[in-house]
Amino acid sequence: MALTGLQIYKLLPKTNCKECGVPTCLAFAMKLATKSAELSACPYVTEEAKNELEAASAPPVRLVSIGADGRKIEVGNETVLYRHDKTFYHQPGLVVRVKDTQSADEIKAVADAVCGYCVERVGLSLNVDGVAIENASGDTSAFAKAIEVVGSNANVALVLMSSVPATLDTVMPMVADRRPLLYAADAGNWQAMAEVARKYKSPLAVKVDCGDLSALATLTEDITKAGVTDLMLDPGTRSMVDSLQAMTKIRRLALRKNFRPLGFPMISFPGEGASSPLEEVAAASQHIAKYGGVIVLDHFDPTLIYPLLTLRQNIYTDPQKPIQVKPDVYPIHEPDANSPLLITTNFSLTYFTVAGEVEASGVPAWLLIADSEGLSVLTAWAAGKFDAEKIKKAVQTSGILDKIAHKRLIIPGYVAGMSGEIEEELPGWEIRVGPREAVDLSSYLKSLRS
Amino acid sequence: MPVTVETPTEKWAGKVREITLGATAAEGGTRTSTVTVGGEGTMPFLHFEGETPHRPVVAIEIYDIAPQDWSPILMDYWGDVVNDVVAWAKKAVELGADAIALTLRGAHPEVNDRSPEDSARVVKDVLAAVGVPLIVYGPGAPDKDNEVLVAVAEATAGERLALGLCEQNNYRTIAAACMGSGHIAVARAPIDVNIQKQLNILISDMGLPLDRILMDPTTGALGYGLEYTYSVMERLRLAALQGDAMTQQPMICTAGHEAWRAKESKVGEGVPEAWGDWKERGIAWETVTATSLIEAGADILVMRHPEAVAIVKKTIDQLVAK
Ligand code: B12
Ligand code: SF4
Numbered sequence: 187m188a189l190t191g192l193q194i195y196k197l198l199p200k201t202n203c204k205e206c207g208v209p210t211c212l213a214f215a216m217k218l219a220t221k222s223a224e225l226s227a228c229p230y231v232t233e234e235a236k237n238e239l240e241a242a243s244a245p246p247v248r249l250v251s252i253g254a255d256g257r258k259i260e261v262g263n264e265t266v267l268y269r270h271d272k273t274f275y276h277q278p279g280l281v282v283r284v285k286d287t288q289s290a291d292e293i294k295a296v297a298d299a300v301c302g303y304c305v306e307r308v309g310l311s312l313n314v315d316g317v318a319i320e321n322a323s324g325d326t327s328a329f330a331k332a333i334e335v336v337g338s339n340a341n342v343a344l345v346l347m348s349s350v351p352a353t354l355d356t357v358m359p360m361v362a363d364r365r366p367l368l369y370a371a372d373a374g375n376w377q378a379m380a381e382v383a384r385k386y387k388s389p390l391a392v393k394v395d396c397g398d399l400s401a402l403a404t405l406t407e408d409i410t411k412a413g414v415t416d417l418m419l420d421p422g423t424r425s426m427v428d429s430l431q432a433m434t435k436i437r438r439l440a441l442r443k444n445f446r447p448l449g450f451p452m453i454s455f456p457g458e459g460a461s462s463p464l465e466e467v468a469a470a471s472q473h474i475a476k477y478g479g480v481i482v483l484d485h486f487d488p489t490l491i492y493p494l495l496t497l498r499q500n501i502y503t504d505p506q507k508p509i510q511v512k513p514d515v516y517p518i519h520e521p522d523a524n525s526p527l528l529i530t531t532n533f534s535l536t537y538f539t540v541a542g543e544v545e546a547s548g549v550p551a552w553l554l555i556a557d558s559e560g561l562s563v564l565t566a567w568a569a570g571k572f573d574a575e576k577i578k579k580a581v582q583t584s585g586i587l588d589k590i591a592h593k594r595l596i597i598p599g600y601v602a603g604m605s606g607e608i609e610e611e612l613p614g615w616e617i618r619v620g621p622r623e624a625v626d627l628s629s630y631l632k633s634l635r636s
Numbered sequence: 637m638p639v640t641v642e643t644p645t646e647k648w649a650g651k652v653r654e655i656t657l658g659a660t661a662a663e664g665g666t667r668t669s670t671v672t673v674g675g676e677g678t679m680p681f682l683h684f685e686g687e688t689p690h691r692p693v694v695a696i697e698i699y700d701i702a703p704q705d706w707s708p709i710l711m712d713y714w715g716d717v718v719n720d721v722v723a724w725a726k727k728a729v730e731l732g733a734d735a736i737a738l739t740l741r742g743a744h745p746e747v748n749d750r751s752p753e754d755s756a757r758v759v760k761d762v763l764a765a766v767g768v769p770l771i772v773y774g775p776g777a778p779d780k781d782n783e784v785l786v787a788v789a790e791a792t793a794g795e796r797l798a799l800g801l802c803e804q805n806n807y808r809t810i811a812a813a814c815m816g817s818g819h820i821a822v823a824r825a826p827i828d829v830n831i832q833k834q835l836n837i838l839i840s841d842m843g844l845p846l847d848r849i850l851m852d853p854t855t856g857a858l859g860y861g862l863e864y865t866y867s868v869m870e871r872l873r874l875a876a877l878q879g880d881a882m883t884q885q886p887m888i889c890t891a892g893h894e895a896w897r898a899k900e901s902k903v904g905e906g907v908p909e910a911w912g913d914w915k916e917r918g919i920a921w922e923t924v925t926a927t928s929l930i931e932a933g934a935d936i937l938v939m940r941h942p943e944a945v946a947i948v949k950k951t952i953d954q955l956v957a958k
Contacts, residue, residue: 268874270867305910307859403639426954430681430931438644447639459954464943467920468927468951475866475931489912492900493858493924500863535860539899546906562861568826625899 189242191219197235198228205229246440248450250389250416252279252316252367252480253343259315261418261451261479267434267441270505276451277502278478279315280470280494281345282486283457285322286332293319293335299486301339305495308509308534312495316343318369318482326353330360337361345369345391345453345482351378355385362386367480369393369453370420376405380412391453393420397432399439403447410447417450418479424459426469433477451479463490474498508560509534515586516541519550523591526551526634528620529577530598531558531566539624547628549635552590556580563598574607581612596620645685650879651677652935654690655847655886657735657798657820658769664794664818668767671734673935674886679873680933681955686877691956692930694945695771695938696733697892698724700750700758701742707902709918710940721758722765729766731942732949737771738762743784744775752787759788763795771798771822771888771938774810782809789813798822798850798888804835811839814848822888824852827864829871833882840882850936851885857894858925865889869932889929892940895922919943927951 259279456469599622659665678686774781800822901918
């Protein structure tokens with residue numbers, strides 16, 4: 187929460203010496219409040235005041251990053267409780283847990299799968315972010331071996347899970363340069379844990395039992411005083427309802443009350459309260475929507491990961507700006523002057539759905555994208571942003587006329603009702619109504635050829 | 637130094653209205669169980685802040701004819717009953733449906749063009765076969781919707797069915813039919829707070845009491861507009877809690893219909909390997925669509941796959957547990 191000019195003024199020397207280049211301390215304070223001056227311009231401000239001002243200007247949820255090169259998880263810095271109030275900025279990291287009691291082959295299989303997983307959706311690649319390695323055996327050398335197996339995949343962020351600071355201290359030299367998240371400091375071990383985190387400059391998770399937020403805040407205060415400030419919170423809740431409530435409270439306290447001790451991103455374990463992989467998915471989807479920072483999954487299965495990645499993409503899309511593509515002519519499979527011409531809107535979801543199906547059909551075609559301000563076919567049609575006039579404009583100004591030697595345009599089946607109007611706007615053109623759903627485009631295009 | 641954290645509670649001026657679906661014999665109907673939804677005085681499931689007196693419920697969707705375009709994964713489960721609406725309804729109840737959502741698809745002029753009288757008979761048959769409340773949807777062609785739902789409303793007066801859809805350009809006939817026969821109207825607006833509110837006002841201005849209007853904010857499936865629905869639902873719920881009387885209707889979402897339209901659940905071949913196993917994916921798609929909408933404030937989920945229904949019901953169990 188930013189301070190007002192008056193609040194800042196109270197912290198300044200109030201001598202009006204003008205050395206900052208402004209006539210009075212109050213005027214300088216006003217400039218600071220609007221961020222049009224730098225605090226360093228005043229040579230007389232006290233250390234104490236400086237700290238207070240810096241703390242007040244810090245974001246209410248600290249931005250914490252895990253990992254170095256390759257895949258990095260950056261979470262925090264959120265400003266709203268509801269995405270419609272602005273947007274959510276830093277999507278949660280999805281990581282998959284392995285335990286050092288599993289065989290090296292099993293661990294390697296999970297790590298390879300996580301590292302290699304990539305799925306395209308509306309033109310963006312969606313990935314899983316990392317692997318959590320748990321020292322379930324209690325044995326340091328088994329832990330080190332598991333880390334070595336996972337660590338050979340240079341591309342994933344790491345979470346090291348052990349409650350024994352000495353164990354983490356022993357293994358950290360293997361991967362310290364990758365800035366893993368250490369999990370976790372608790373009431374019993376926090377001093378030594380903070381020591382390890384400070385030594386290796388790693389982010390540190392802090393955990394308590396069953397949603398005891400006072401205990402959590404007490405711990406983070408102690409740990410930040412000990413010099414570790416990149417923290418993540420585990421309120422220790424495991425059932426869906428307890429997590430929802432604890433995580434909501436933490437986010438609210440950080441944003442609404444600017445409550446520093448809980449102003450950190452969160453780590454959660456949806457699998458621990460679930461009795462099947464699908465239940466884990468249901469819980470994980472809650473953590474994606476409701477304030478998760480790092481979400482540790484206990485299963486890796488594309489079937490279960492893909493819906494979660496899709497949900498994360500949905501929830502973290504800026505509500506003010508649909509994901510769009512550039513209105514243009516898109517050739518698919520090297521079309522020629524006689525290849526069919528299809529038209530659709532510039533909403534990314536629409537474009538990629540249609541382009542994907544045309545590609546899959548193997549039929550060379552021209553795909554013309556009209557400017558519909560990022561709306562889907564029916565939405566744009568209902569809003570008057572994909573009408574006969576707009577379609578005419580797209581045909582005439584896109585350059586497609588230089589590329590084709592025919593006058594046949596295929597329109598989406600859902601807007602069949604417009605074909606008459608388009609024919610009026612584009613005299614001499616034959617308007618063909620394509621299928622409603624893009625899935626049926628392949629057989630439709632093939633039937634045109636035969 | 638121990639820090640004490642105070643619970644950040646919001647004080648709300650309003651709450652969601654309570655609506656009961658179905659009427660027992662004592663209440664003038666024939667249902668053996670009824671369902672009450674709504675009444676929430678908090679954003680979803682924040683029990684430290686306000687009450688959630690009724691759990692969200694799951695209605696299983698059935699058709700009056702064998703669906704032509706359902707995913708084979710759904711047909712694997714329902715294939716043995718899709719030609720017999722009564723058997724289908726019974727099976728749905730056995731599989732945990734709190735209510736049945738019957739779509740009278742067969743009345744569509746481009747399908748079987750079944751008459752309003754015959755359609756009403758189908759509804760009566762289903763009512764006779766199961767004891768849970770019924771939600772009845774018209775075939776999805778505005779004029780025919782009106783004819784069919786009027787006939788249904790009259791033939792089932794007193795049962796307190798939910799009838800839909802009332803939309804911006806077509807709500808009068810259905811709302812009037814609900815009024816005369818004691819039913820509930822389902823008011824659907826296209827993901828828009830203001831249109832939703834306006835529609836609720838128009839319907840209640842006709843004289844239908846507010847405890848007989850459900851709102852359907854229009855569902856976008858996971859990956860196909862879910863985020864829009866999610867945010868509009870949060871906004872509607874916030875408005876309801878802030879005391880805006882015309883947004884306090886419980887919300888009904890057609891999660892199954894939308895999720896099973898997605899390519900991810902419909903298509904098994906020629907899709908990226910990264911999509912994983914088809915059957916599990918379809919179920920997960922419907923599950924995640926539904927659970928996300930529950931988090932946003934859904935009161936009734938209309939769903940299709942029994943395995944997704946089971947997970948969603950378990951999720952609801954967890955969320956209402958104090
Ligand atoms: C998400 C959504 C929105 C979002 C916008 C999302 C966006 N960026 O477009 C928001 C909430 C903003 C919105 C707003 C509105 N919406 Co809207 N919205 C939807 C919703 C839920 C999903 C749309 C979607 O993304 N579909 C997925 C994309 C991929 O579909 P698509 O573009 O149609 O493409 C498919 C096919 O058309 C085909 N296809 C596409 N291109 C081509 C090309 C060819 C050649 C062929 C053959 C096929 C083909 O392939 C695709 C996959 O099969 C639908 C209802 C629903 N569940 O479908 C309503 C819906 C489209 N909206 C509707 C309406 C009325 C509106 C509004 C006018 C309402 C209002 N609030 O005033 C506004 C208009 C916007 C404005 N005023 O700015 C109506 C349209 C009614 C109608 N039949 O005309 C719908 C159908 C809801 C309803 N039942 O009432 N909407
Ligand atoms: S330099 Fe500092 S003390 Fe001097 S006027 Fe500016 S703010 Fe005040």
